[in-house]
Amino acid sequence: xxxxxxxxxxxxxxxxxxxxxxxxxxxxxxxxxxxxxxxxxxxxxxxxxxxxxxxxxxxxxxxxxxxxxxxxxxxxxxxxxxxxxxxxxxxxxxxxxxxxxxxxxxxxxxxxxxxxxxxxxxxxxxxxxxxxxxxxxxxxxxxxxxxxxxxxxxxxxxxxxxxxxxxxxxxxxxxxxxxxxxxxxxxxxxxxxxxxxxxxxxxxxxxxxxxxxxxxxxxxxxxxxxxxxxxxxxxxxxxxxxxxxxxxxxxxxxxxxxxxxxxxxxxxxxxxxxxxxxxxxxxxxxxxxxxxxxxxxxxxxxxxxxxxxxxxxxxxxxxxxxxxxxxxxxxxxxxxxxxxxxxxxxxxxxxxxxxxxxxxxxxxxxxxxxxxxxxxxxxxxxxxxxxxxxxxxxxxxxxxxxxxxxxxxxxxxxxxxxxxxxxxxxxxxxxxxxxxxxxxxxxxxxxxxxxxxxxxxx
Amino acid sequence: xxxxxxxxxxxxxxxxxxxxxxxxxxxxxxxxxxxxxxxxxxxxxxxxxxxxxxxxxxxxxxxxxxxxxxxxxxxxxxxxxxxxxxxxxxxxxxxxxxxxxxxxxxxxxxxxxxxxxxxxxxxxxxxxxxxxxxxxxxxxxxxxxxxxxxxxxxxxxxxxxxxxxxxxxxxxxxxxxxxxxxxxxxxxxxxxxxxxxxxxxxxxxxxxxxxxxxxxxxxxxxxxxxxxxxxxxxxxxxxxxxxxxxxxxxxxxxxxxxxxxxxxxxxxxxxxxxxxxxxxxxxxxxxxxxxxxxxxxxxxxxxxxxxxxxxxxxxxxxxxxxxxxxxxxxxxxxxxxxxxxxxxxxxxxxxxxxxxxxxxxxxxxxxxxxxxxxxxxxxxxxxxxxxxxxxxxxxxxxxxxxxxxxxxxxxxxxxxxxxxxxxxxxxxxxxxxxxxxxxxxxxxxxxxxxxxxxxxxxxxxxxxxxxxxxxxxxxxxxxxxxxxxxxxxxxxxxxxxxxxxxxxxxxxxx
Numbered sequence: 032x033x034x035x036x037x038x039x040x041x042x043x044x045x046x047x048x049x050x051x052x053x054x055x056x057x058x059x060x061x062x063x064x065x066x067x068x069x070x071x072x073x074x075x076x077x078x079x080x081x082x083x084x085x086x087x088x089x090x091x092x093x094x095x096x097x098x099x100x101x102x103x104x105x106x107x108x109x110x111x112x113x114x115x116x117x118x119x120x121x122x123x124x125x126x127x128x129x130x131x132x133x134x135x136x137x138x139x140x141x142x143x144x145x146x147x148x149x150x151x152x153x154x155x156x157x158x159x160x161x162x163x164x165x166x167x168x169x170x171x172x173x174x175x176x177x178x179x180x181x182x183x184x185x186x187x188x189x190x191x192x193x194x195x196x197x198x199x200x201x202x203x204x205x206x207x208x209x210x211x212x213x214x215x216x217x218x219x220x221x222x223x224x225x226x227x228x229x230x231x232x233x234x235x236x237x238x239x240x241x242x243x244x245x246x247x248x249x250x251x252x253x254x255x256x257x258x259x260x261x262x263x264x265x266x267x268x269x270x271x272x273x274x275x276x277x278x279x280x281x282x283x284x285x286x287x288x289x290x291x292x293x294x295x296x297x298x299x300x301x302x303x304x305x306x307x308x309x310x311x312x313x314x315x316x317x318x319x320x321x322x323x324x325x326x327x328x329x330x331x332x333x334x335x336x337x338x339x340x341x342x343x344x345x346x347x348x349x350x351x352x353x354x355x356x357x358x359x360x361x362x363x364x365x366x367x368x369x370x371x372x373x374x375x376x377x378x379x380x381x382x383x384x385x386x387x388x389x390x391x392x393x394x395x396x397x398x399x400x401x402x403x404x405x406x407x408x409x410x411x412x413x414x415x416x417x418x419x420x421x422x423x424x425x426x427x428x429x430x431x432x433x434x435x436x437x438x439x440x441x442x443x444x445x446x447x448x449x450x451x452x453x454x455x456x457x458x459x460x461x462x463x464x465x466x467x468x469x470x471x472x473x474x475x476x477x478x479x480x481x482x483x484x485x486x487x488x489x
Numbered sequence: 490x491x492x493x494x495x496x497x498x499x500x501x502x503x504x505x506x507x508x509x510x511x512x513x514x515x516x517x518x519x520x521x522x523x524x525x526x527x528x529x530x531x532x533x534x535x536x537x538x539x540x541x542x543x544x545x546x547x548x549x550x551x552x553x554x555x556x557x558x559x560x561x562x563x564x565x566x567x568x569x570x571x572x573x574x575x576x577x578x579x580x581x582x583x584x585x586x587x588x589x590x591x592x593x594x595x596x597x598x599x600x601x602x603x604x605x606x607x608x609x610x611x612x613x614x615x616x617x618x619x620x621x622x623x624x625x626x627x628x629x630x631x632x633x634x635x636x637x638x639x640x641x642x643x644x645x646x647x648x649x650x651x652x653x654x655x656x657x658x659x660x661x662x663x664x665x666x667x668x669x670x671x672x673x674x675x676x677x678x679x680x681x682x683x684x685x686x687x688x689x690x691x692x693x694x695x696x697x698x699x700x701x702x703x704x705x706x707x708x709x710x711x712x713x714x715x716x717x718x719x720x721x722x723x724x725x726x727x728x729x730x731x732x733x734x735x736x737x738x739x740x741x742x743x744x745x746x747x748x749x750x751x752x753x754x755x756x757x758x759x760x761x762x763x764x765x766x767x768x769x770x771x772x773x774x775x776x777x778x779x780x781x782x783x784x785x786x787x788x789x790x791x792x793x794x795x796x797x798x799x800x801x802x803x804x805x806x807x808x809x810x811x812x813x814x815x816x817x818x819x820x821x822x823x824x825x826x827x828x829x830x831x832x833x834x835x836x837x838x839x840x841x842x843x844x845x846x847x848x849x850x851x852x853x854x855x856x857x858x859x860x861x862x863x864x865x866x867x868x869x870x871x872x873x874x875x876x877x878x879x880x881x882x883x884x885x886x887x888x889x890x891x892x893x894x895x896x897x898x899x900x901x902x903x904x905x906x907x908x909x910x911x912x913x914x915x916x917x918x919x920x921x922x923x924x925x926x927x928x929x930x931x932x933x934x935x936x937x938x939x940x941x942x943x944x945x946x947x948x949x950x951x952x953x954x955x956x957x958x959x960x961x962x963x964x965x966x967x968x969x970x971x972x973x974x975x976x977x978x979x980x981x982x983x984x985x986x987x988x989x990x991x992x993x994x995x996x997x998x999x
Contacts (some may be wrong), residue, residue, distance in 0.1 A: 111823075112821070114822070127653070143820045345604060353502045394820060398821050398822045398823065399821075399822060400822055401981045402821060402822045402823070402824040435653050436653050439653045439656040442651065442657065443648055443656070443657065444655060446886075447885075449821065449824070452941065452979055453937070453946065454936040454937065455933070455935040455936070455983070456934060456937070457933040457934050458934060458938060459933075460595075485888065485890060486889060486890045487890065
């Protein structure tokens with residue numbers, strides 16, 4: 032063999048050396064850092080899910096919980112409205128269980144009332160011990176004992192189970208303590224539920240919270256008597272320190288109060304209904320610079336999963352890609368460093384400087400009796416805020432482009448008769464919003480903006 | 490040469506006029522709305538002396554090139570005839586003019602026209618017979634839906650790629666009557682053109698007849714050189730106007746549209762477009778010579794039209810009327826479609842000055858109806874203003890920044906107004922219908938009408954006099970109301986709004 036190395040050989044050798052060097056570097060990286068490099072091109076890991084333990088029952092709960100509030104829907108073949116797309120739901124649930132998710136959260140009111148049944152159908156196809164299911168007492172309008180108990184019993188039928196693992200008093204705290212008293216104490220419903228827990232039909236009893244600090248404090252104070260097995264709060268890196276006070280409470284306070292009493296925390300809205308993944312390009316580039324391979328949403332999930340007292344983080348996953356992304360993030364969880372937390376706090380400050388509306392697309396306000404598609408209007412507005420299309424000065428260079436994007440996009444996202452213009456301001460939706468958005472006020476504001484654009488006023 | 494020039498001008502003019510009826514964005518109208526303004530009957534109604542004189546002089550000099558180049562219905566017939574000729578190479582032959590029909594139709598038209606001007610009523614006939622308007626109805630009712638479907642396809646694609654270049658538009662039949670009229674006109678004109686070229690132009694169209702009077706004396710005409718002609722019949726068999734009487738070496742210039750098809754066909758150069766000065770052709774004597782022949786062809790024309798009528802009837806019976814239906818979404822309350830309220834006085838657009846002016850001037854060409862971006866203009870089904878535009882607020886309201894209809898109207902039925910002027914013209918007055926108002930029926934807070942009134946003409950007053958805490962109901966200050974219909978459109982009461990607009994006979998400035 033010739034001793035002279037040809038050009039091609041040299042390149043070959045150089046290539047091999049580089050490859051080895053790279054492998055060496057990878058070999059040195061920690062498991063944690065490797066987990067951060069998972070993206071859509073890597074296989075979704077199986078058997079690596081992080082689990083947390085419920086101290087009383089020793090339930091091993093997956094850190095990722097499946098929220099059944101945003102199940103995919105298809106148009107009703109009969110023509111009227113929409114139905115849950117059961118085939119897709121089954122696929123999603125099967126996939127989730129296969130990849131270690133074992134917590135499924137629903138409520139009688141979700142997805143136009145179809146969620147419990149759809150969840151029941153999907154879970155029925157799996158052994159009962161493979162999953163934990165949670166549902167809620169959503170007695171928002173009719174507080175009577177009879178109706179509340181009826182709702183409770185119906186959940187068993189819809190879910191096709193003979194015990195419920197986690198049962199919620201749904202959405203406490205809006206009006207201080209009055210609502211809690213009316214819905215659960217004065218009518219004897221709470222006593223009934225405590226008996227059910229004793230009988231084993233409810234394995235864990237807890238509550239979900241939306242509202243003022245006063246309301247939260249009152250609910251937590253009941254711990255002495257009730258012994259909450261868990262509580263659900265809205266926790267994400269924006270609400271941690273920047274909840275829209277005084278209507279909403281910072282999550283750091285809520286979490287600390289629960290931790291103090293060792294009440295396991297279930298997290299809702301880790302992503303604010305997608306708002307923390309659908310960010311402006313500026314914020315996205317900020318997050319991507321810190322971890323180019325991780326998804327934007329993974330930051331929010333790592334933040335929500337990092338506190339040790341968090342039992343599970345619920346995510347309402349409509350698409351397979353969301354589910355896969357979240358499984359990657361929690362298989363296993365790479366907890367945030369203090370630096371990371373500081374970085375997200377700075378990011379949160381940038382996010383709240385954008386004038387988006389706090390809608391999380393939960394659809395509690397729907398259906399509007401006058402046909403307005405409230406979440407669609409608010410989300411379109413938010414999208415335009417994030418894309419920089421809220422410009423009402425015709426002298427601005429970008430005005431024409433933004434105007435068209437806003438108006439054409441508006442008609443695409445919301446049919447004319449369901450737009451903000453048709454809101455009559457009856458205020459029926461106002462008490463239903465868990466984010467305490469003054470919906471009619473926002474709709475009027477958006478409509479005034481639309482009129483400005485249409486008339487090209489400055 | 491003459492044919493080439495004709496094609497080079499007629500095709501762009503025809504395409505652009507058609508596009509005027511298709512382009513819902515109103516972009517083309519900025520530069521090309523003049524093509525609607527130079528149409529004969531619209532210019533006549535608009536008392537546009539300059540244009541009418543220009544068209545008369547044009548015809549006097551060059552013959553009926555108006556019919557060959559400017560009139561969209563004329564060019565439309567040429568297109569149909571051209572397709573028909575693919576099937577049969579030399580389909581035409583000379584036939585004498587059906588004078589009694591031509592002049593009969595013209596007489597009826599003139600009576601209707603003058604009566605309209607005097608009595609302020611459109612007798613349906615003027616709009617029906619005006620060729621430009623007839624074409625407008627065809628374009629806006631038959632071609633526009635296809636164009637819009639195409640647009641919606643592109644919009645669906647644009648939506649997928651997140652582009653804002655195209656947006657969806659509603660496709661709906663604004664008036665069944667106009668739709669049927671357009672279909673009937675289309676079928677009659679198309680069948681006649683398919684079989685015999687310019688028959689419609691030369692027997693029915695009043696504009697053709699009027700211009701025919703002038704073109705008889707035109708300075709340039711098609712002329713046969715009797716010395717060169719060998720009666721080969723090529724010219725006559727290529728003449729879509731059937732006006733070349735090669736046996737007598739004569740051309741009926743009242744029917745000739747100067748298309749030039751015959752000129753290039755003659756192998757002996759015996760026929761040409763030539764300057765002849767003021768000489769009068771003797772064609773009229775021909776008709777007197779052969780009275781039997783003309784009667785015969787008249788009766789055959791009768792048969793033909795009867796057959797056409799039957800064909801039209803069959804076609805109509807098989808045409809399913811499409812109705813755009815609103816899609817209902819999940820988790821959304823059903824929205825009942827609004828119904829058109831009975832208005833004692835129709836509403837006509839700002840710029841129309843009033844009902845009388847509208848009915849007198851409008852030829853129902855549907856150009857304004859086609860361009861209205863707010864979908865408030867629909868053709869009337871009222872007998873005295875049949876097919877002419879009126880406003881209705883079920884799908885939108887007359888937006889303050891829009892004066893599109895006034896910009897495009899060629900007849901002066903809707904006169905040009907400035908945007909600033911618009912919001913001070915009262916075209917109607919809002920009327921509150923107590924028994925429909927949801928504040929009273931459902932006991933809810935509303936006030937949507939007042940919130941959207943651009944004239945601030947709606948006040949919210951307590952429903953119980955003196956009790957400021959009672960629910961508030963709207964009250965209309967009719968002095969300030971301009972009748973734009975914003976209140977009617979946004980009113981949550983369905984299918985009939987609790988506040989609706991009554992037109993005013995004569996518009997006024999508030």
